[in-house]
Amino acid sequence: MGAFGKLIRTTAFRLTLVYLFLFALFAASLLAFFVWNTRRLITEQITTTVNSEVSELNELYLRSGLGRLTWSVARRALRPGANLYLITAPNGVALEGGNISALAPGVMATTGWSETVYRRLDETDNVDHRALVKVTELSNGFRLLIGRDLEERRRLFGIVAKGTQWSVLVVIVLGICGGVFVSRRVLQRIDAMTGTAQRIMAGDLTGRLPVGRSGDELDRLAGNLNAMLERIEALMNGLKEVSDNIAHDLKTPLTRLRNRAEEALARSSSEADYRAALERTIEESDGLIRTFNALLMIARAESGQARGNMDDFDAAEVANGIYELYEPLAEDDGMTLTVKTAAAPLHGNRELISQALANLVENAIKYGKPAASAQPLGIKAAREIAIEARRDGDAVLLSVTDHGPGIPEADRKHAIERFVRLEASRTQPGSGLGLSLASAVATLHGGELRLGDARPGLVATLVLPALTGERLAAPAQDVPQKVA
Amino acid sequence: MVTELNPVTSSVNTSPNPSMRLLIVEDDRESADYLVKAFREVGHVADLASDGEEGLALADSGDYDVLVVDRMLPKRDGLSLIGTLREKGNRTPALILSALGQVDDRIKGLRAGGDDYLPKPYSFAELLARVEVLSRRHGGPAEETVYKVGDLELDRLSHRVVRGKEELTLQPREFRLLEYLMKHAGQVVTRTMLLENVWDYHFDPQTNVIDVHISRLRSKIDKGFDRPLLHTIRGAGYMIRDGIR
Numbered sequence: 001m002g003a004f005g006k007l008i009r010t011t012a013f014r015l016t017l018v019y020l021f022l023f024a025l026f027a028a029s030l031l032a033f034f035v036w037n038t039r040r041l042i043t044e045q046i047t048t049t050v051n052s053e054v055s056e057l058n059e060l061y062l063r064s065g066l067g068r069l070t071w072s073v074a075r076r077a078l079r080p081g082a083n084l085y086l087i088t089a090p091n092g093v094a095l096e097g098g099n100i101s102a103l104a105p106g107v108m109a110t111t112g113w114s115e116t117v118y119r120r121l122d123e124t125d126n127v128d129h130r131a132l133v134k135v136t137e138l139s140n141g142f143r144l145l146i147g148r149d150l151e152e153r154r155r156l157f158g159i160v161a162k163g164t165q166w167s168v169l170v171v172i173v174l175g176i177c178g179g180v181f182v183s184r185r186v187l188q189r190i191d192a193m194t195g196t197a198q199r200i201m202a203g204d205l206t207g208r209l210p211v212g213r214s215g216d217e218l219d220r221l222a223g224n225l226n227a228m229l230e231r232i233e234a235l236m237n238g239l240k241e242v243s244d245n246i247a248h249d250l251k252t253p254l255t256r257l258r259n260r261a262e263e264a265l266a267r268s269s270s271e272a273d274y275r276a277a278l279e280r281t282i283e284e285s286d287g288l289i290r291t292f293n294a295l296l297m298i299a300r301a302e303s304g305q306a307r308g309n310m311d312d313f314d315a316a317e318v319a320n321g322i323y324e325l326y327e328p329l330a331e332d333d334g335m336t337l338t339v340k341t342a343a344a345p346l347h348g349n350r351e352l353i354s355q356a357l358a359n360l361v362e363n364a365i366k367y368g369k370p371a372a373s374a375q376p377l378g379i380k381a382a383r384e385i386a387i388e389a390r391r392d393g394d395a396v397l398l399s400v401t402d403h404g405p406g407i408p409e410a411d412r413k414h415a416i417e418r419f420v421r422l423e424a425s426r427t428q429p430g431s432g433l434g435l436s437l438a439s440a441v442a443t444l445h446g447g448e449l450r451l452g453d454a455r456p457g458l459v460a461t462l463v464l465p466a467l468t469g470e471r472l473a474a475p476a477q478d479v480p481q482k483v484a
Numbered sequence: 485m486v487t488e489l490n491p492v493t494s495s496v497n498t499s500p501n502p503s504m505r506l507l508i509v510e511d512d513r514e515s516a517d518y519l520v521k522a523f524r525e526v527g528h529v530a531d532l533a534s535d536g537e538e539g540l541a542l543a544d545s546g547d548y549d550v551l552v553v554d555r556m557l558p559k560r561d562g563l564s565l566i567g568t569l570r571e572k573g574n575r576t577p578a579l580i581l582s583a584l585g586q587v588d589d590r591i592k593g594l595r596a597g598g599d600d601y602l603p604k605p606y607s608f609a610e611l612l613a614r615v616e617v618l619s620r621r622h623g624g625p626a627e628e629t630v631y632k633v634g635d636l637e638l639d640r641l642s643h644r645v646v647r648g649k650e651e652l653t654l655q656p657r658e659f660r661l662l663e664y665l666m667k668h669a670g671q672v673v674t675r676t677m678l679l680e681n682v683w684d685y686h687f688d689p690q691t692n693v694i695d696v697h698i699s700r701l702r703s704k705i706d707k708g709f710d711r712p713l714l715h716t717i718r719g720a721g722y723m724i725r726d727g728i729r
Contacts (some may be wrong), residue, residue: 321683
């Protein structure tokens with residue numbers, strides 16, 4: 001009963017019922033129209049025949065007298081399938097020649113059309129039939145009745161009525177069967193989806209909805225839901241990865257912090273010792289806070305929450321701003337920072353893109369120093385870090401190029417992952433989140449972070465969708481365009 | 485990296501207006517007590533409110549120089565507290581403390597009427613520097629055309645910088661850096677404050693970019709003069725001041 005109840009509650013089944021009702025109504029009215037018209041046609045035909053016969057016989061009577069009339073009537077009455085005839089005298093007695101043995105009382109009393117029951121002379125079954133008759137007053141008080149049996153019309157009704165019954169029955173049976181079939185099909189698919197959805201809700205995120213091959217609305221829905229599940233799974237995995245990494249990479253410095261505090265408590269004897277230990281503790285916790293902030297920022301960028309704070313600006317301004325901020329630092333480190341910009345308008349979060357570019361520049365300053373071994377480039381060129389902002393078709397490219405050891409192609413994808421610091425850079429300070437953040441920012445804007453080979457060195461490029469519609473911001477004025 | 489020209493001024497207890505009256509609205513007892521104690525130690529008077537309603541009542545009735553308001557408070561949150569004060573026409577500078585440190589949260593805080601926003605966790609030196617800068621803004625506008633510290637003069641209209649009789653050539657950004665430092669002469673200015681106010685970035689660089697800019701500026705304004713003006717305050721930031729008294 002439960003399955004049946006579920007079936008009849010489906011939208012498809014309810015729609016079937018509505019259509020069934022409408023269709024039955026339509027069929028019924030069509031039949032009614034047909035019956036009504038046929039009936040009218042039959043009546044019309046009877047009237048015409050009777051009328052012409054009445055005038056014919058009336059004329060005969062006027063011309064040739066009663067004897068001739070009765071003779072003619074008797075002859076007509078004998079024909080197969082004959083009309084009904086009756087002649088009565090002024091006293092109401094029936095004359096010879098008619099073919100009616102009994103009539104409803106009072107029919108002959110009124111002239112004109114009437115419907116009546118009658119019995120035929122030549123029939124012995126004593127069954128009443130119905131007829132449409134016309135009574136005409138002849139001269140001298142004689143009356144003539146001519147009529148037509150209505151059996152045909154009744155039979156037609158019978159056929160139509162029976163036909164209607166059957167056809168309605170067939171329509172209902174077929175309709176319900178069709179409805180059940182369609183509903184079951186839909187229900188099966190929906191049940192399959194519901195089942196999958198429940199498994200997913202129970203925690204199995206790898207489940208996917210079954211997608212048919214027909215490409216109908218349910219398939220499209222299933223396809224879209226699957227895409228949504230894909231995204232949710234990716235986010236969940238990201239979250240899991242983050243918590244794993246947090247557990248691993250934050251616990252290490254926390255342990256260090258704790259050990260140091262313990263050691264200071266146990267061994268320090270002078271105030272200077274305590275002070276040094278405390279200072280290192282503060283330093284270490286600042287590093288932790290920074291790592292934590294970076295992680296939060298990445299999570300935020302990846303979840304798309306930072307989308308609210310976007311406006312139109314020129315990537316060239318960002319490049320110039322970051323150049324201006326880091327140029328002294330690079331110079332202090334024995335590197336040369338250069339900037340080259342062309343108008344590259346885009347829509348995005350300026351703060352985040354600036355930070356992403358800043359991370360790339362910081363990475364280049366930290367890791368982009370040329371190896372001590374032979375360099376194909378001159379020593380000056382090798383120590384150059386180039387920031388470039390330009391537009392390439394529909395994309396805005398913000399790139400940072402160094403001539404350091406670069407990243408081997410096999411390691412590049414790995415390098416973007418959180419907390420990854422390649423072997424060469426383990427000794428350098430940093431959280432290992434710079435590239436991940438830059439990558440998350442690019443993804444947030446619908447772009448990507450590309451790592452390439454600068455032969456030798458690394459070229460890291462933020463590929464972001466350009467602003468279409470050419471609303472160019474004026475390039476920054478107050479930035480010294482020093483190109484070494 | 486940074487040459488410590490003046491390593492002596494390690495104490496942050498160099499506040500120019502020691503009698504600042506502060507209201508701290510913070511529901512966490514321990515951090516609140518720590519703040520009150522720390523502010524008192526450097527010579528300020530700090531009152532404490534532990535929920536939003538109490539904070540609003542105190543801020544409304546008392547004459548405070550700066551409000552330090554936690555964003556998430558019982559009974560009435562920090563933003564609503566500040567918004568209500570501003571509606572009443574109370575313009576006491578307010579610094580918002582919050583565990584929500586993202587750019588969007590910061591913008592929301594400033595829109596609600598806050599004057600500065602400091603994400604948790606923060607260092608007390610950073611908080612103190614910001615509170616003192618806010619308080620001065622409240623006390624009287626430092627919007628003179630010419631800033632003077634010792635024999636260093638900066639003309640904000642003609643963009644001329646003169647030390648003694650010698651005219652100095654500064655890059656535009658160096659000029660703005662010096663302008664900000666001189667506007668808050670005698671006050672500690674932290675690296676984050678410089679990054680926010682001079683460069684308008686609100687992220688935290690992993691490197692000592694600001695120190696390098698400062699040392700460049702220092703080499704232009706202090707090099708070759710016997711009285712250094714630009715001082716490094718250890719553990720806090722920088723201060724421009726006419727020598728050590």
